[in-house]
Structures are given as structure tokens and as C-alpha cells.
Amino acid sequence: MTGADLVFQLYGTKKTESAPQVLKAGKLTAQLAGGNLRAITYDGVEILRAISYLVRDRDWGTYDPALSILAVTETETGFTVAYNARCQGPDDTFLDIVASIEGTAGGTLTFRAEARSATGFETNRCGFCILHPIVGVAGTPVTVEHVDGTVEDTQLPDLIDPWQPFKDMRAITHMALPGVSVECRMDGDTFEMEDQRNWSDASYKTYVRPLALPWPYRIPANEPVSQQITLTITDSRPASGNRPASGGNGPIISLTPGTVTGTMPAIGLLITPEEAKASLTALQRPDAPKAQDLLFHFDPAAGHDISAFIDFAALAAIHNGTTTLEIAVPCQRPLDAEMQEIAARMRAAGFAPDAIMVCPSVDRQSTPPGSQWPDCPPLEDVYAAAAKAFPGVRLGGGMLSYFTELNRKRVPGENLAFISHCTNPIVHAADDISVMQTLEALPFITRSVRAIYGDKPYRLGPSTIPMRQNPYGSRTMDNPDGGRIPMANRDPRHNARFAAAFAAGYAASVLDAGLETLTLSALTGPFGLYAGKGEPVSEGGQRPLHAIVKGLAEMAGQRWQAVTSSKPGKVLAFQVGAPSGHAVWVVNLTAEELSVDTGQLGMPSAWARLAPFEITCIVA
Known part of the structure; x- marks a missing residue:
């Protein structure tokens, strides 16, 4: 089987997604894909799911801008990214974007963008979206600074909020792990947050331009729209550093019986x-x-x-x-x-x-x-x-x-x-x-x-x-x-x-x-x-x-019984009773080959090898 044939079996298309470029600055890492950042981590822990500059059309479809003049520079102390992009709209309209990103080993990340259209440009939204993860973060305390300077100590919703939990935002700070706080500051416009779990997105989304304002709206010709996101990480742990638990970072993913x-x-x-x-x-x-x-x-x-x-x-x-x-x-x-x-x-x-x-x-x-x-x-x-x-x-x-x-x-x-x-x-x-x-x-x-x-x-x-x-x-x-x-x-x-x-x-x-x-x-x-x-x-x-x-x-x-995975983002499983014993369904959610240890589930073999996106049923 050729590589293209395998890709088709996995995705139904021979078109593959470009692998993101991993950028590092000390303990800070981020993946660069399509001019945006995702999987932003500090000391191995995800602190933000994404920072993206997005432009939406009148049906809330997302433009796929054409990037040009992309330049990435990496040094021992950080990285910089710069690029231009263009969104082609209807009726020969277009929007040009100039963006820059800088990350430092000191724990700061800055993403700037300026949009300008020579023709005028209709959009439902034009600007930054910041995604906070939900696993381990939902229901935890945060501090929100509003555009009028007031500060609110509150928490991210646990149950899904139908409306915006926070409005008129200038900054939000959360604890990524004990002793490490992350402030996300948003300049250039008024931001608000929605609970994206409503749509089954695995994130809280902070976005630009309040929804109470009219949309679609038109960016006037030759009028710049400038915004900046600044991420500041404060690590107050002792200098020796207590690294977070690995959470199952080893090569074999363990499966253990749950109680539900x-x-x-x-x-x-x-x-x-x-x-x-x-x-x-x-x-x-x-x-x-x-x-x-x-x-x-x-x-x-x-x-x-x-x-x-x-x-x-x-x-x-x-x-x-x-x-x-x-x-x-x-x-x-x-x-x-x-x-x-x-x-x-x-x-x-x-x-x-x-x-x-x-x-x-x-x-x-x-x-x-x-x-x-x-x-x-x-x-x-x-x-x-x-x-x-x-x-x-x-x-x-x-x-x-x-x-x-x-x-x-x-x-x-x-x-x-x-x-x-x-x-x-x-x-x-x-x-x-x-x-x-x-x-x-x-x-x-x-x-x-x-x-x-x-x-x-x-x-x-x-x-x-x-x-x-x-x-x-x-x-x-x-x-x-x-x-x-x-x-x-x-x-x-x-x-x-x-x-x-x-x-x-x-x-x-x-x-x-x-x-x-x-x-x-x-x-x-x-x-x-x-x-x-x-x-x-x-x-x-x-x-x-x-x-x-x-x-x-x-x-x-x-009857089913829960199974706990040491890497639930990669492997999920559950047990089901069967006339001759019980069966375990194990699902590989990734395009990687993975090894799972089923020994604690009473399976006949201690571990199994899963092909990309494989679903296997192991019967005891």
C-alpha cells in the first residue's frame, strides 16, 4: 500500500494537513499552522488551545487567507514570526493582513495584527480568537479585567453557560498549574467570551467585537484595524522547579477499570x-x-x-x-x-x-x-x-x-x-x-x-x-x-x-x-x-x-463499565458485558500507532498495538 492509499483510507482524501511548525522559547512552546498558534504549552502543560486571527463571512464561514512573505526566526532565547495574508471576498473585495508573533524564554508571547482593505470589506468578525482548554480548567478560578479597569475575581463555568460568561474584557488570568499563572491581555478592541462547549468545541473562546453590535458590518476602505494579544506567564515555583506529573507521557497508554x-x-x-x-x-x-x-x-x-x-x-x-x-x-x-x-x-x-x-x-x-x-x-x-x-x-x-x-x-x-x-x-x-x-x-x-x-x-x-x-x-x-x-x-x-x-x-x-x-x-x-x-x-x-x-x-x-485512559485525548475505551465474559472496546483517536496496556482490565495479553484510528474489541 502506498502512502497516498493509506492517507485515503484514514481520511477519505489524499490531501493531508500540513504538519505544524513547533516553536520553542524556554519552557514555552507553540505550534504554528496557517499563520496561527495552537497547542500553546508551558512546562509541558497546555495553557491555551489557540490564538488565531480569523475573518468570518456573512454566513459565519471562515476565510482561508493566502499567506505570503512568511518569515520564521528561532534563537536560543525565543522566536519571531512575520507574514502577510489576504482574504478574497465577494465582488472583487479583499482584506490584507500584516501579522507578527514573538515568544521569549522569559515567558511572554505577543501576537500583533493589522488589517486594511483598499476596497472596503464585509465581515461578521475580523480579529483575534483565543481558546482556553476545558479539561482541568472548567470551573476553576480566573481573574477578569474589564475595559473600564475594574477587576473581577470569578471562575470559568463548569456547566455550560448559554450566554457569554464574561463581557467587556481587556485581560483574563488563570492558573495553568500550581504556581504558574497565565495572563492573556487583549488590546485594540473590546473582547468577550463565549462557552464554545455549546457547539461541542473543547474550549472557551474569547473573541473580538461584541455580538450585541450589528453584523455583518463593513470595514471602511483604507481604515486600519489593529489588535494585539499579549500572553504573560508568571512562574512563582521554587527555582528547583517541581515539574508537573507526566500524566501518562510514556510510550504505553494505560487502561484501568473505572467505577461508573x-x-x-x-x-x-x-x-x-x-x-x-x-x-x-x-x-x-x-x-x-x-x-x-x-x-x-x-x-x-x-x-x-x-x-x-x-x-x-x-x-x-x-x-x-x-x-x-x-x-x-x-x-x-x-x-x-x-x-x-x-x-x-x-x-x-x-x-x-x-x-x-x-x-x-x-x-x-x-x-x-x-x-x-x-x-x-x-x-x-x-x-x-x-x-x-x-x-x-x-x-x-x-x-x-x-x-x-x-x-x-x-x-x-x-x-x-x-x-x-x-x-x-x-x-x-x-x-x-x-x-x-x-x-x-x-x-x-x-x-x-x-x-x-x-x-x-x-x-x-x-x-x-x-x-x-x-x-x-x-x-x-x-x-x-x-x-x-x-x-x-x-x-x-x-x-x-x-x-x-x-x-x-x-x-x-x-x-x-x-x-x-x-x-x-x-x-x-x-x-x-x-x-x-x-x-x-x-x-x-x-x-x-x-x-x-x-x-x-x-x-x-x-451493561457497560467505564475505563480510564492515561491519555484520553489519544485513546478512549469502555467495557461491555458479554455472555462469555466481557469485552473491551479500545479506540485510537490519532493517526499515530499507539501501544495500550490492558493488563489491569483482566485481558489475556498485557498490551495491544493500535494502528492509526483503529478500533479494536478485546474479549476476555
Whole structure:
């Protein structure tokens, strides 16, 4: 197998991401990629996830600026970086950026940028974004200095904050490890922070230009926009230096039994009207996963009509599990009239789902801070009309979009049979590392849902790498070239081992939420387990994701036990009871070959070698 063939198997594309350049200044290190910094560490501990200079378009898509005149200088005492960049906008407009970065062994890091447009330039946001990590940082004390000079001693949110935890920011200081504080100072504009865990990003994001200000806005021609980020690290530890614990930095990753147990969730599969006929064929294949639930999507505003219900009825007739219908309710006419019309079409088609989840269509669109809530009937009335139209059917609610919208518009759950929402890992960033890092945020999301809704039955998904709808703009992004782009309705990694590892890691990350149902894919189409024509993924057209969803469906209802990984950012695992003993699912989340020690789990061999993005099941 050639190197290009392996890359294709791993990512679904032969295009690879450029390896970042590692910059060092004493105990300070940072990775330089695309003109931005990520994985900023001090003495081996991550102090910031990223400092990036970003420009967003009117749909919150991120420009990919063309860099030029890049110069990197490294010395024994630090490093400097300088570059120019250009963003090409619509209608022959463009934005030029001049940036410089300096890091010193004394523990300072400075990132300056000036943007200027000769044409004028429309944008939703232009400036710095700073990402604080969440693992080990969530809920810890911070000091926030505001633009008026006042200082606030507070803490980063533990449960996910629906709005901005901090506004009017000039600086924020946190403890990276005992005796080491990190101040991040932001000059040139007013900054505020949002809790990016809402979108399953593994970070708190501090960004420029408050959302309460209008957007999109226009940068006037020939008017400079200058900003600067200054990172100051204060190390007050004794000179001898107590280095942080390695946290499992050795070559072998250890797996140890955890104390949390539960029941594996039912597995669902998404069925859309557009893919219903292809899904019917796929469901009759001998290798089709024995999923417990089929989740049918219905949206009258998208032109879905009785023909969709006829196709749904044919699928339900050969399915041995339960069926759920999710409805994007138009809310444009009297609710009773809309609901009764949908119910009549269902009856006429002979389609009778076991459960129905309703959500006003308008609630799929995000309402950012400072924006006016769109017109929508009270949710109590929406649910009452649904209960009247579909008597005797389990009625669920929540959001057809993401946790962000559920957290900001908390639905009245008292009379609902279950709560549901989705997640998507490419809302803000689509590089390989950022996508996998979203798994870190999932336990925070499910714990926040449980804090709001208690032990209410909880369904999660469909959650896939490609985005099925964009609550933050007018559309999802087309991706004809198979790139790694945010908010794309197709993603090459869905065809590859990357998606299989992501799905297995996803399941491992949400097990302790006590989910009723987990939906990670469709049967066919861009979110499907089976590839279409011209997509050479495997014999029989199975995407690698197929084996994961099929395996999870076979384990539904079994008891699971948590497994602790010494490197959870690289390997996740969980144990499942089996008739002949127990099995351990181990997931490599990286493109590296890794060794794991399973000796403490009672496995027959003390360690296993994992190939890139490999998922292995070890049976004792």
C-alpha cells in the first residue's frame, strides 16, 4: 500500500494537513499552522488551545487567507514570526493582513495584527480568537479585567453557560498549574467570551467585537484595524522547579477499570425522504445493522408530503425495532390545523411511528446574544397541539439543531416523554485535531442537559461529521473538492477510518449520560453507512463507520463499565458485558500507532498495538 492509499483510507482524501511548525522559547512552546498558534504549552502543560486571527463571512464561514512573505526566526532565547495574508471576498473585495508573533524564554508571547482593505470589506468578525482548554480548567478560578479597569475575581463555568460568561474584557488570568499563572491581555478592541462547549468545541473562546453590535458590518476602505494579544506567564515555583506529573507521557497508554456503570443505549439510524428509497434497499441487505430505532425526518417547508410517509411506512414494515418521527413544525398557520394535516397524511399512508419529536422550524436557527427572538408560538402550545393530533404516541421535544439552541431556549419538559438534540463537530473548525477534540466537550454537554432536565429520557443525534443544517447562516457549505471545511454538508472523512474512530469515541464519551437512544448516522447518502457510486471505500460499499454502528447496535441493552485512559485525548475505551465474559472496546483517536496496556482490565495479553484510528474489541 502506498502512502497516498493509506492517507485515503484514514481520511477519505489524499490531501493531508500540513504538519505544524513547533516553536520553542524556554519552557514555552507553540505550534504554528496557517499563520496561527495552537497547542500553546508551558512546562509541558497546555495553557491555551489557540490564538488565531480569523475573518468570518456573512454566513459565519471562515476565510482561508493566502499567506505570503512568511518569515520564521528561532534563537536560543525565543522566536519571531512575520507574514502577510489576504482574504478574497465577494465582488472583487479583499482584506490584507500584516501579522507578527514573538515568544521569549522569559515567558511572554505577543501576537500583533493589522488589517486594511483598499476596497472596503464585509465581515461578521475580523480579529483575534483565543481558546482556553476545558479539561482541568472548567470551573476553576480566573481573574477578569474589564475595559473600564475594574477587576473581577470569578471562575470559568463548569456547566455550560448559554450566554457569554464574561463581557467587556481587556485581560483574563488563570492558573495553568500550581504556581504558574497565565495572563492573556487583549488590546485594540473590546473582547468577550463565549462557552464554545455549546457547539461541542473543547474550549472557551474569547473573541473580538461584541455580538450585541450589528453584523455583518463593513470595514471602511483604507481604515486600519489593529489588535494585539499579549500572553504573560508568571512562574512563582521554587527555582528547583517541581515539574508537573507526566500524566501518562510514556510510550504505553494505560487502561484501568473505572467505577461508573450503566446500560448501553439503543442505536438509531436517520432516514430522510430524499434517501428513503435507497434506505429501504439498504435495510434489506444481510449486513444491515440491527438498529433499534429508525429516526424519520419530516419538514413540510422542504416540500415533504404524503409520499414521504408512504416510503416511511414501507421501511417501518420491515424494521424489527421502534420508529420515531421528527417534525420541523412550520408554525405558519394555526397549530391544530398544521398538526392535524400532518397526522391525516400519516394515517392515509399507513405510517404509525412509536414516538414523535416536534420542534418549531424557526427554532433550528440560532438566536445569538443581542439578537431578537423570532416569532414562534409558545412551546407549550406546540406540544399541546402535537399531543392532540397524535394521541397515544410518545411525544418528545428539544431541538432539531444543536445543544446551543437547547441551552439558550430551554423547552418545557414536564409533559414530554423525552428530550433530544444533536451535535456537530465542524461548526467553527474542521481540521483533524479540532474535530477529534470535540469529544472532550461531550461529557460537559450531557452533564449540562442532565442538570436542566434531570432523569428525563434523553436522546442524542443524529450527530455526524458532515453538517445537515446550519443554524448560524443561510446554508450549509458545499464541498465539491472534498476539503476539510467548517459547516460542510459533505466531509471526506465520513468515508474513512477517521469517522469510525470518531463515532466509537463519541459513544464512549456519552455513555455515562444514560441515553435512551444514540443516532450517529443514516443508512445512505452523505451521512450514511453505505457509500454511493464512485465512492471506493470497501467491497460492498460499506464505509468504515458501518462496523462501528453495527457493533454498537449489537451491544444495545448490555451493561457497560467505564475505563480510564492515561491519555484520553489519544485513546478512549469502555467495557461491555458479554455472555462469555466481557469485552473491551479500545479506540485510537490519532493517526499515530499507539501501544495500550490492558493488563489491569483482566485481558489475556498485557498490551495491544493500535494502528492509526483503529478500533479494536478485546474479549476476555
